[in-house]
Amino acid sequence: MAHLHDIVFDSAHPASAARFWAATLDEYSVAPYDEAELLRLRSLGFTGPEDDPTVLVEPVSGRGPRLWFQLVPEEKRVKNRVHLDIRTADLETETVRLAGLGASVIARHDDHTVFTDPEGNEFCLFPITS
Structure with a gap:
């Protein structure tokens, strides 16, 4: 039996799309960035959360599907x-x-x-x- 885990959105700008959905849905927020994740992003050539190519929005309670926003080149x-x-x-x-x-x-x-x-x-x- 399968269980829903994530809903993934293709996105032109994952950070702003994630902020919209985190603000739209009660009890959801953009996942926090720790120093290790910020270092990983910088090592890949990204400046930080605003240009992260994959941004996670998660339920505050940990229950319910997560929303991922991934950068895609096409409109x-x-x-x-x-x-x-x-x-x-x-x-x-x-x-x-x-x-x-x-x-x-x-x-x-x-x-x-x-x-x-x-x-x-x-x-x-x-x-x-x-």
Whole structure:
């Protein structure tokens, strides 16, 4: 039996994509960089976290999938074949908050709103219903 471990996003700028998703999702944060990781990045020719080609966003509790953002040279060209669905207690307030983080609304439906993140990846926001 297999278990979901990571969700990986191809990205033009992994650090900013990771910050967006860490701010979007409750109880997630960008993984901290220790000195050993900073030294490893510098040895590969990177200056630090801002130009890291692979950035990890992890659940604070350690439970749930991790999100990896990896640098790819090509731009996003077509609609996602897979997207994330997220939920909120207040759809309108969360819509405003996500827009402030850089998301764009691309469609509103009776039961959810479709967004793109700052790199054009689609995701949906649903209200929490009982």
